[in-house]
Amino acid sequence: MKIVTFTALTLAFLAVAHAADISGKWRAEFDSQIGQQKYTYDLKVEGDKIIGQAISDQRGPVEIKEGKISGDDVSFVEMANIQGNDIRIEYKGKVTGDEMKLVRKVGDFASYEIVAKRVK
Numbered sequence: 001m002k003i004v005t006f007t008a009l010t011l012a013f014l015a016v017a018h019a020a021d022i023s024g025k026w027r028a029e030f031d032s033q034i035g036q037q038k039y040t041y042d043l044k045v046e047g048d049k050i051i052g053q054a055i056s057d058q059r060g061p062v063e064i065k066e067g068k069i070s071g072d073d074v075s076f077v078e079m080a081n082i083q084g085n086d087i088r089i090e091y092k093g094k095v096t097g098d099e100m101k102l103v104r105k106v107g108d109f110a111s112y113e114i115v116a117k118r119v120k
Contacts, residue, residue, distance in 0.1 A: 019045065019048060019069045019070060019071060019072075020069065020071065020072045020074070020095040021045065022043050022045060022050065022069065022074060022095055022100065023043060023044050023045050024042075024043065024118060024119065025040055025041070025042050025043075025118070025119040026040070026041040026043065026100060026116040026117060026118055026119065027039065027040050027041075027116060027117055027119055028041070028102075028114050028115060028116040028117070030104075030112070030114040030115075032106070032110065032112070033106075033109065033110050037056065037057075037058070038056070038057040038058075039054060039055065039056055039057070039116070040054075040055040040119070041053070041054055041055070041064075041116055042055060043064070043067075045069055048068060048069055048070060049067055049068065049069070050064060050067025050068060050069055050074065050076050051064060051067055052064050052067070054076075054078040054089075056080075059080065062078050062079060062080065063079075064076045064077070064078060065077040065078075065079065072094045072095045072096065073092075073093075073094055074091070074092070074093055074094070074095055074100060074102070075090070075091060075092045075093075076090075076091050077089065077090050077091070078091070080106075087106060087107045087109075088107055089104060089105070089106050089107070090104075090105040091103070091104055091105075092105075098117060098118035098120075099115055099116070099117055099118075100115070100116040100117075101113065101114075101115055102114050102115070102116060
């Protein structure tokens with residue numbers, strides 16, 4: 001039993017240790033149902049959690065919620081208040097070097113692919 005527990009803990013540590021390093025700023029520009037969007041994502045990784053802000057040129061900064069990273073898989077949530085309604089915007093995707101390819105799902109309204117690039 002001790003060997004199984006030790007092995008499980010070692011594998012869990014290695015999974016976190018090999019998570020992509022996405023700490024820093026990322027930029028994305030994309031077309032949406034409300035027009036051209038420009039975002040900066042200011043991210044920090046703490047273990048397997050992603051924290052930070054999604055900063056829209058139109059609406060300003062919003063705290064990132066439910067951020068997770070496992071290997072090169074990332075996911076996080078941005079809450080937006082649009083015309084008095086709270087809208088959940090979910091991001092899921094993969095990191096490859098200095099690019100994050102994400103699916104951005106805006107409530108039940110729209111879903112599309114975006115690419116965020118690391119700011120150097």
